[in-house]
Amino acid sequence: MSLFKRQAPERATNPNAKEGPGPDRLPPGQYLTRKWPVLSYERTPSFPPDWRLKISGEVEQPFELTWEEFLALPRVTITTDIHCVTTWSRFDNTWEGVHIREILKRARPLPSARYVxxxxxxxxxxxxxxxxxxDDDVLIAIKHDGKDLEPDHGGPVRLVVPKLYFYKSAKWLDGLEFMAEDRPGFWEMRGYHNRGDPWAEERYW
Incomplete structure (x- = not known):
C-alpha cells in the first residue's frame, strides 16, 4: 500500500506521439493526466535559510554551493515526460534548472563511483x-512550465530524472552522495523497486 498523500488526477487521452522508448510514449500500466498530482509522504517543508547543495562521497572534488552560488550556474531548459509509480504519467513538462553535468564536471566522480x-x-x-x-535529460530544476517550482512539487529545488519513476526525482534536494556500493533510499527500503524503470514496470521489489 502506498503511503503517499494523494490528489486525484484528471485523466486524458493518449495522443500516441512517437517519442521515448517503444512505439508509444506511455509506459505499460500508466494512464495520462493533464494535472500534476501532489504526492508526498512528508509535510511540505519550508526552504532552509542556510540551504547548501552538498556534493560528497566518491568524487575528486567534494563541494558545497549556497543558494546564490547555485543560481549563478549555467541553466538549461528541457522538456520531458514524467511517470509516477502510482500509475499516472504527464507529458511535455518543461523544466528550467542546472544540468546535472554542470555538477558532475565540477565534482569529477572517481572510477569507484557507481551509484548516487x-x-x-x-x-x-x-x-x-x-x-x-x-544522462542528457537530467537536471536540478527550479522552474516548471515557466513558473518557479512550487513547494508541494519539491520547490524551490528538485532533482529530475525523467527515465525513472518519479520517486527517484527527489524533492527539496540538498545533496548528492556518490557511492562505490549501492544502498536503498527511503521508498526503496519500504518496498519500492530499487531501479524503478517505468518501461519494465519496476514498481516494487
Missing part, C-alpha cells in the same frame, strides 16, 4: 546508478 544517493533536507533519500543520473 540523492538527499533532501527533509531526510528523504533515493538511490540510483550513476549511469541513470549522468
Amino acid at each position: 544517493m540523492a538527499h533532501s533536507w527533509t531526510g528523504y533519500t533515493t538511490n540510483m546508478p550513476l549511469s541513470s543520473l549522468d
Whole structure:
C-alpha cells in the first residue's frame, strides 16, 4: 500500500506521439493526466535559510554551493515526460534548472563511483546508478512550465530524472552522495523497486 498523500488526477487521452522508448510514449500500466498530482509522504517543508547543495562521497572534488552560488550556474531548459509509480504519467513538462553535468564536471566522480544517493533536507533519500543520473535529460530544476517550482512539487529545488519513476526525482534536494556500493533510499527500503524503470514496470521489489 502506498503511503503517499494523494490528489486525484484528471485523466486524458493518449495522443500516441512517437517519442521515448517503444512505439508509444506511455509506459505499460500508466494512464495520462493533464494535472500534476501532489504526492508526498512528508509535510511540505519550508526552504532552509542556510540551504547548501552538498556534493560528497566518491568524487575528486567534494563541494558545497549556497543558494546564490547555485543560481549563478549555467541553466538549461528541457522538456520531458514524467511517470509516477502510482500509475499516472504527464507529458511535455518543461523544466528550467542546472544540468546535472554542470555538477558532475565540477565534482569529477572517481572510477569507484557507481551509484548516487540523492538527499533532501527533509531526510528523504533515493538511490540510483550513476549511469541513470549522468544522462542528457537530467537536471536540478527550479522552474516548471515557466513558473518557479512550487513547494508541494519539491520547490524551490528538485532533482529530475525523467527515465525513472518519479520517486527517484527527489524533492527539496540538498545533496548528492556518490557511492562505490549501492544502498536503498527511503521508498526503496519500504518496498519500492530499487531501479524503478517505468518501461519494465519496476514498481516494487
